Amino acid sequence: MKLIVIGCGRVGSSIALQFDHEGWDVVAIDEKEEALNRLGSHWGGGFIAGHGMDVDVLRQAGIEEADAVVVATNGDNTNLVIAQVAQKRFDIQCVVVRVLDPARADFYRELGLRTVCPTKTAIDTLSEAVRSCEVPVREPAEARS
Amino acid sequence: MYTLVAGGGKAGANVTRSLTRMGHEVTLIEQRPDRFAQLEEEFEHQVQLGDATELYVLERAGIGRPPDLVLALTGDDEDNLIICQIAKERYGVPKTIARVNDPRNQAHFDLLGISPTVCATSSIMALVEHEVPEHDLIHLLELRKENLEIVEVQIDKDSPSAGKRVEKLPLPEGSRLISVMRNGTAEIAVGATELQPGDQVLAILEPGKEDELRRVLLKK
Numbered sequence: 011m012k013l014i015v016i017g018c019g020r021v022g023s024s025i026a027l028q029f030d031h032e033g034w035d036v037v038a039i040d041e042k043e044e045a046l047n048r049l050g051s052h053w054g055g056g057f058i059a060g061h062g063m064d065v066d067v068l069r070q071a072g073i074e075e076a077d078a079v080v081v082a083t084n085g086d087n088t089n090l091v092i093a094q095v096a097q098k099r100f101d102i103q104c105v106v107v108r109v110l111d112p113a114r115a116d117f118y119r120e121l122g123l124r125t126v127c128p129t130k131t132a133i134d135t136l137s138e139a140v141r142s143c144e145v146p147v148r149e150p151a152e153a154r155s
Numbered sequence: 156m157y158t159l160v161a162g163g164g165k166a167g168a169n170v171t172r173s174l175t176r177m178g179h180e181v182t183l184i185e186q187r188p189d190r191f192a193q194l195e196e197e198f199e200h201q202v203q204l205g206d207a208t209e210l211y212v213l214e215r216a217g218i219g220r221p222p223d224l225v226l227a228l229t230g231d232d233e234d235n236l237i238i239c240q241i242a243k244e245r246y247g248v249p250k251t252i253a254r255v256n257d258p259r260n261q262a263h264f265d266l267l268g269i270s271p272t273v274c275a276t277s278s279i280m281a282l283v284e285h286e287v288p289e290h291d292l293i294h295l296l297e298l299r300k301e302n303l304e305i306v307e308v309q310i311d312k313d314s315p316s317a318g319k320r321v322e323k324l325p326l327p328e329g330s331r332l333i334s335v336m337r338n339g340t341a342e343i344a345v346g347a348t349e350l351q352p353g354d355q356v357l358a359i360l361e362p363g364k365e366d367e368l369r370r371v372l373l374k375k
Contacts, residue, residue: 063233063260087208087233091263099266113210114237117245 011035014076016062016092017083021108023048025080030055037071041083062092068100078104086111093123159222159248160184161207161238162229163194166254170226171198182216208237213246221246227253232260239269265299292369295357305333305359308372312352316372322346327367330360 011034015026018040026038026049037056038049046057060067062083073079079096081089086109093107106124109115115127156179160167163185171183175198183198184207185191191204205212207229218225225242227235235253242248255261255274264272284293296305310317316324321332321344332344336355342348350356350372360368 063263065259065262085233087231087237091233091236091267094267095263099262111209114208114241117210117241121244 011078012072012076013037013078013080014039014068014071014073014096015080015082016040017081017089017108018045018048018057019082019084020048022080022082025082026055027053039067039071063088063095065095065099068095073100073102076100076102078102078106081105081107086114090114090118090123093118097123156180156224157217157220157222158182158224158226159213159216159218159242160226160228161235162227162254163190163202164228164230167226167228168194168197170228171201175201182222184212184216208234208241210241210245213238213241218242218246218248221248223249225251227251229254230256232256232263236260236264236267236269240267243269270299291373292365297362302361303359304362305357306365306368308356308358308369310350310352310354310356310372314350314352314373316350317352319350320346321348321350324350324371326371327360327364330358330364330368333357333359 013029013034013036015022015036015038018026018038022038023045026036030036035055037058039058039060039062041059041061043059049057056071058067058071062068062081073096079102081093083089089107089109093105096102096105106126109118109125109127110129112127112130115125115130119125158174158179158181160171160181160183163183167183171181174181181201183194183202184205185194185202186204186206188204191202194202203216205215207213225239225248227238229235232255239251239253242251251269253264253269253272255264255272258274258277261272261274261277264270281294291308293307294304295307298304334341334357335344335348335350337351337353344356356372358368
């Protein structure tokens with residue numbers, strides 16, 4: 011199984027490493043050559059320094075044979091464009107894309123992209139954490155005055 | 156007519172000024188605070204501060220009406236593409252025009268149906284090709300939606316097609332000759348038209364067939 015990870019930051023590199031350990035054939039793409047350092051010295055997969063919107067870079071990474079693509083650069087719009095190129099131009103069935111803005115994440119999900127919104131997850135998790143705290147019950151304001 | 160302009164650089168500011176002078180209603184969105192401050196001096200309430208790829212910014216600027224026209228003129232192609240996509244698909248804006256900064260991104264706009272687009276670099280290159288004599292095949296017009304293009308070639312005395320009739324030429328599939336310009340007069344190319352040195356020939360073809368066409372018409 012072949013996975014391409016576009017954007018090799020904190021998120022992308024961890025995903026690349028996980029799938030590499032699970033035996034996938036993984037190629038990571040990042041604009042910055044230094045991003046390779048995030049993959050550690052035992053990295054067995056591929057790495058390409060280049061922009062994910064560059065079709066030549068995608069081809070070089072072997073997108074034509076990929077089973078899955080994860081798009082997690084630090085730009086929402088860049089991610090949305092790359093994900094659509096992977097889906098529509100290269101016909102990849104499994105394209106997962108990170109979108110920080112909940113509004114755009116929702117809209118593009120309606121358009122048929124598999125968007126993941128960490129902001130939404132954070133909002134839900136934080137709210138849930140507050141609710142699960144044992145907060146002492148206060149008396150209503152009128153009762154105190 | 157109501158127009159929404161995203162990106163307050165030189166292009167965005169000038170378009171806003173021109174449309175306003177023509178009596179149209181325009182809202183300009185600019186995200187850099189320093190540039191916004193400059194623009195606000197001239198355009199006052201017509202300019203808004205914000206990222207035009209954020210839905211709430213677009214909504215504040217009135218995208219829900221919707222505008223007759225959205226112009227995506229920022230310096231980032233991915234932003235321009237997303238702005239047009241959101242405008243069309245979410246808010247039903249009837250027409251968008253996008254600026255393409257890097258011609259290599261043109262294919263992405265085409266893929267996602269964002270049209271028309273304007274790319275300064277491509278326009279300049281087309282003009283340069285017209286000037287440079289080494290370019291034996293000049294791109295005159297791209298018909299992107301039709302996936303066709305119109306090119307011009309000049310036949311010279313060494314061309315394999317010189318002295319041949321159009322019907323005898325092994326033209327590549329997906330190409331046709333349109334017309335032949337000779338001594339300042341143009342004629343529609345038909346099967347019986349004989350090509351001569353000095354002829355300027357217009358051809359229509361699928362992009363990518365240029366080399367084949369060049370081989371048939373020009374190369375020995």
